[in-house]
Amino acid sequence: MCLSKFYLANGHRRGCRLAWSRLGDLGSLDPGSNPGSPTILELKAYHAHKLFMSMHISDSSKGAISTEIMESIHQVDGVNANVFLVIDGKELTVIDTGMPKNSRKILNYVHKIGRQPSDISRIVLTHCHTDHVGSAHELVRLTNAKVAVHQEDADFVAGNKPLPSPKGATGMVLKAFSFFFRFKPVQPDIMLKENDKVGSITVIHTPGHTPGSISLLDTARKVVFVGDTLRFAKGKISAPPKWVTLDMRQARLSIKKIAGLNFDVMLCGHGAPLRSNASSRVKEFSGSLE
Numbered sequence: 421m422c423l424s425k426f427y428l429a430n431g432h433r434r435g436c437r438l439a440w441s442r443l444g445d446l447g448s449l450d451p452g453s454n455p456g457s458p459t460i461l462e463l464k465a466y467h468a469h470k471l472f473m474s475m476h477i478s479d480s481s482k483g484a485i486s487t488e489i490m491e492s493i494h495q496v497d498g499v500n501a502n503v504f505l506v507i508d509g510k511e512l513t514v515i516d517t518g519m520p521k522n523s524r525k526i527l528n529y530v531h532k533i534g535r536q537p538s539d540i541s542r543i544v545l546t547h548c549h550t551d552h553v554g555s556a557h558e559l560v561r562l563t564n565a566k567v568a569v570h571q572e573d574a575d576f577v578a579g580n581k582p583l584p585s586p587k588g589a590t591g592m593v594l595k596a597f598s599f600f601f602r603f604k605p606v607q608p609d610i611m612l613k614e615n616d617k618v619g620s621i622t623v624i625h626t627p628g629h630t631p632g633s634i635s636l637l638d639t640a641r642k643v644v645f646v647g648d649t650l651r652f653a654k655g656k657i658s659a660p661p662k663w664v665t666l667d668m669r670q671a672r673l674s675i676k677k678i679a680g681l682n683f684d685v686m687l688c689g690h691g692a693p694l695r696s697n698a699s700s701r702v703k704e705f706s707g708s709l710e
């Protein structure tokens with residue numbers, strides 16, 4: 421059912437206006453036009469979808485080149501959300517997989533750095549959103565890598581439950597858009613929890629954006645991967661967008677938890693690497709949250 425019919429059939433025109441006006445705050449939508457017209461609603465659905473894609477997904481690697489962020493840590497170019505490779509001797513760990521249909525790009529990158537797909541021993545998912553899980557199914561098929569995800573996001577990744585949406589009008593809109601964000605489910609092999617080790621990396625449970633959002637701390641290299649719990653873009657650290665975050669209060673607590681870790685470099689699911697004084701900058705940002 422198209423979005424306008426969904427709202428009209430369900431008598432949610434008022435909620436619809438509210439949702440559009442909320443989305444309108446975020447960009448170039450025009451909440452002033454006639455919200456009762458199905459045609460306009462459809463148009464707005466399209467624009468809201470584009471807005472979501474540009475804000476939540478497509479902000480990381482426009483024009484990017486092959487990137488070795490530091491010794492043994494790479495970012496795969498041209499994939500959204502950000503996909504990282506961690507090299508531990510012969511083993512490769514892939515952190516997140518981007519949107520669907522990116523597995524070839526990831527494997528091309530693996531070849532480019534002189535490695536083989538069979539070197540990928542595991543795929544760690546920072547959380548259950550489509551832009552992070554999207555290519556996991558394909559990548560497993562092409563590599564036989566094991567998939568690791570926090571136990572609280574495992575059912576969403578495996579397709580046993582629908583992806584959770586934030587409460588209120590925004591969540592209602594995202595639910596209506598859910599068909600845009602489908603991915604092929606993948607069965608996790610490893611259920612992660614706090615303090616588990618994945619290769620050289622320690623799992624830190626940082627819920628809020630989703631229930632099973634994790635950060636991954638590499639103490640030897642002093643790097644933290646934070647998924648969508650924090651982002652760094654245009655020189656600024658920010659919290660995850662609240663309209664795609666299940667529990668903002670919990671997300672803020674998770675940011676404080678990350679602020680208590682010791683690291684030099686922060687790698688986010690969206691945006692650029694924060695390469696210097698990362699720990700103290702995150703502490704400063706965390707202190708600015710109420």
Ligand SMILES: [Zn+2]
Nearest residue numbers: 547549629648
């Ligand atoms: Zn996310």
Ligand SMILES: [Zn+2]
Nearest residue numbers: 501551648689
């Ligand atoms: Zn994301």
